[in-house]
Amino acid sequence: MTNPVVVEVTRGGRVESMHRGSAVVMDGGGKTLFSIGSVDAPVFPRSAVKAMQALPLVESGAADALGFGDRELALACASHSGEPAHADLAGTMLAAAGRDETSLECGCHWPMDQAAMIALAKTGAEPTQLHNNCSGKHAGFICTACHLGISHDGYVNYDHAIQGMIRDTMASLTGEHLGVDNCGTDGCSIPTYAVPLTSLAHGFARMITGSGLEPVRAKAAKRLVNACMAEPFYVAGTKRTCTRLMKTMPGRIFAKTGAEGVFCAALPEEGIAIAVKCEDGTKRAVDAMVAALVARFLTAGDDMRETLMAQANRTLKNWNGIEVGTIRVTDALS
């Protein structure tokens, strides 16, 4: 199946570039409410499933034992911008388990957000692993291992107990087989497993509704989702899409981006979840796709619909602030 064009980028009134993609909306019972493109083709969810990967941190009792609140749990689900508050909190989480930055195995990179990168460079400092956008997630893995009395050495590897716990958790939530045959290595070195968008949407719908989940998991899932919605800055950062969406609709949306054009979102009030993939991996496209799909599934009189469509269809300006074009979703989505 050829994925439909879902987002167009215009200049001078013409389509300059276009993005193809797939998207699905499901409820906790596994009913498909909307579907477009190859939603049954396996995709690597990358960072879009960090909230699923953080479940063992809560279910194991580690989060409670270490006194983690909403901010720490949000950071454990985050692809953060490497702003000072993010890096500092990742360090604080590690310190709670008696560890520090040297225990991280995510690798080091400059903050991915340009403003955060420039701000750090201006201080004269170099980035550490704490600035890696995944440092909160990795701190959560290390804290879980420490709480369970497992060595955290090599916690990023497929065969480590932490990754086994994550694999079991995600297989249960998504109903998919996760193994070496559908495994790739993520940017932060942990395994990522290719599964259909339908299974990702169903998994997140179950996380917000508790549908078919054991009480411990249902409670942990709700706690993580609520933590992200309560502390959206710690899930991403200043001017980031996930943060903006969760600030736009406080308590009404959970939103998490992943690399290569994946995005998962969930609407607790509506009991539905969205999973999208832009086939070319472009961020600007999935940001527009998710905003348009969320708007579509709000009730007719909801004020947020207009706000979201203004995020989906927006003007592009050049370096002089002159309007040069637009990004807009196609009829396939709106």
Place this chain on the structure above:
Amino acid sequence: MTNPVVVEVTRGGRVESMHRGSAVVMDGGGKTLFSIGSVDAPVFPRSAVKAMQALPLVESGAADALGFGDRELALACASHSGEPAHADLAGTMLAAAGRDETSLECGCHWPMDQAAMIALAKTGAEPTQLHNNCSGKHAGFICTACHLGISHDGYVNYDHAIQGMIRDTMASLTGEHLGVDNCGTDGCSIPTYAVPLTSLAHGFARMITGSGLEPVRAKAAKRLVNACMAEPFYVAGTKRTCTRLMKTMPGRIFAKTGAEGVFCAALPEEGIAIAVKCEDGTKRAVDAMVAALVARFLTAGDDMRETLMAQANRTLKNWNGIEVGTIRVTDALS
């Protein structure tokens, strides 16, 4: 026409993302040697045609009057990285015409290259318009206006004499109508005109072969192309694709990228030019496309074919340096 998949990005042995695009290879006589996808659909060439836009600087006599050599001419054709040598030379060009950075109308942005951005931030300085990747091109416009005794105020506007000269030059080279109806505004505020890839490839093939050009234009075109090939650092910068290609094959290739997935290249020895567009505007895709197409049109025993295919099909590593996947061109190109 649905453009074919031309580049795949893999992870864990699976295709994670894919890019569709169009490409054409032509000679100076207008013969099509290779074609794939919608090559007759108008595309905005953006910065890929800066060497065409620099022709009035040479043809007017401004370049000679101001003593510009290969470096200045290369910078006039550049989308540079904003490294100190780039910004300094743009300032020197303006000074030759008795002007300075305040005459530029391109706008200001941090160097687009991450390393250059970090290096500038570490100095504590803020970027100026000289760091704009188009500052050399704009300095060339201002120098041309000064040499011709025209006010350079508003030189970025469609109705300014400088843009009229560029429009006439490009219309003649490409054989296309350029006007308000196919005009958009570029990132640096000058007009950009949507024309078919075939016309772009034909135009560059004429620039390197002189086919059908008046002697003055043929000489100016050769001088600009030779300047870029002689000073590839000034066309882009450290680790940039255009610079790398021209350093890989000294004197044998002219290469120029443009925003939104456009790329033009020309092989003077073979007398052919290449124009490509990735429909989703992604840089990684066109970089691979161009390397593969150049390799395809080199003679069978050419050592460079293997070198170029290693640039087209390359390994992706994560933050820890672990191989996680590949970028590769599809059979449609290779």
